[in-house]
Amino acid sequence: MANEAKKPAQEVGKFQAIISHCKEYGFIFPSSEIYDGLQAVYDYGQMGSELKKNIKDYWWKSMTQLHDNIVGIDAAIFMHPTTWKASGHVDNFNDPMIDNKDSKKRYRVDHLIEGHAELLKADGKEKEAEELLAAMDALLAKDDFAGLKQLIEDNKMVCAISGTCNWTDIRQFNLMFSTEFGSTEASEIPPAGGGGANKVYLRPETAQGIFVNFLNVQKTGRMKVPFGIAQIGKAFRNEIVARQFIFRMREFEQMEMQFFIRPGTQKEWYEFWKAERLKWHRSLGIPAEKYRYHDHIKLAHYADAACDIEFDFPMGFKELEGIHSRTDFDLRSHQEYSKKKQQYFDNDIDPATGKPYGNYIPFVIETSIGLDRMFLAVLSQAYEEQDLSTPERPDSRVVLKLPASLAPIKLAVLPLTKKDGLPEVAERIMSDCRPHFRCFYEEKDSIGKRYRRMDALGTPFCVTVDHQTLQDDTVTIRYRDTMEQERIPIEKIKELVMNAIG
């Protein structure tokens, strides 16, 4: 990843301010806060859960409703343990680590040993290098950490920084959280199919729920390639360093879509979804310069092309969404492990041969966006501290310029005073609008104070009922972003808000 210039202190301050704002106005709370919190876990509050849900709905609708060839599913978080063998998560993401006690530098054990093997080769000791790597593979396969440490010490492998051979014991870094399946602990009952048979994982990505249901959906939905399956759901990953608020959490939510295509067409579909996804982001009205692509050079084990859509967060440009060309890796792997064919029969005529394309394992283009990251992107883009001071007196406001379609509350209904029959009129407006979108009624405090409170929550519209309303059935509508207001008939309110929220 390209190195970013450090954000100025002002931006760091803005990030802090956003975090505080989130807590103070009921968007996001630290998990289990009364017990000092749980590292890298957060709860969404009364406002945050609305905003989050609106982002979800916006994505879901644009993916499924607006694409005839994409359907949604909601797969379970628990999956058969073999799923994660097939996906490569068990083998590829369980990295034994070792620390040098002098330099405090941490290494992946395999990287350390492979590095040493390279040195041997450079010395012309090809045979020794091969033997070393073979010994490592054998020990890794057995999870023999003591043996691996012995191997490192026997070969006098030293830390590049400290130059010493003073190592800690080897520890395992587990990407996935695991738990016990069944009501009895594993130790009390004999494992059904070998050791650890009762161990299940909390899924580290939602994608596998889609892959294992590929044929279910294709057949029951009579889907024809190319088609997509979308899913929104929780995923869980142990993070080495989990920080930066909701940007990197241990429990997070993904919005993924796997698009199944004819082999050989992956390049064009990859480009298609790359462009399509950026279009989606821009449709929210966020400026284009806040986004950029970042192509991956080093690819994950399942991909033949990958890029991120990065967003200019308060702490710099960071990954928001990934678009990956996953080849047929996942379906092919599931076919091998499950012994169930994961093929699709394509009846379309191949112009090259004049015959149907026939049976094949589809290739896959994945779009995967972090819902929590999207939340943070939307919020940090919307957050603004404004200085409204006049020569007479200082004044300021905090406003969330959220897209109206995403705002937790769409309309505030405010009687100018709480007597003279104004609340009764306001209540009528509430009853009229409540079924259609989220409204908020407030009669306490001065009108200005109420406007500012709504600004802080990102409410795009406030209507105020005053004495003139009693005469001519009009109200003042006040716009959040411009703070301008105008007079409109009561019967126009609903229509105006509905148009704005799409």
Added chain:
RNA sequence: GCGGAAGUAGCUCACCUGGUAGAGCGACAGCUUCCCAAGCUGUAGGUAGCGGGUUCGAGUCCCGUCUUCCGCUCCA
């Protein structure tokens, strides 16, 4: 994981050299106010992160621990 800083009311902070906690904002109830916060009255809210030690007495000194933030490291 390493280094640095910080943890006192919902928020921002004060209490200097140890004597059983204060302010502003916010919240709530009311008054006032007829269109953009900080007008008036009243009320609620803290065993000073947690544990231990020193002391007649600790928010204040010492040790430990947890959490958060900043930097470095690491990372799919």
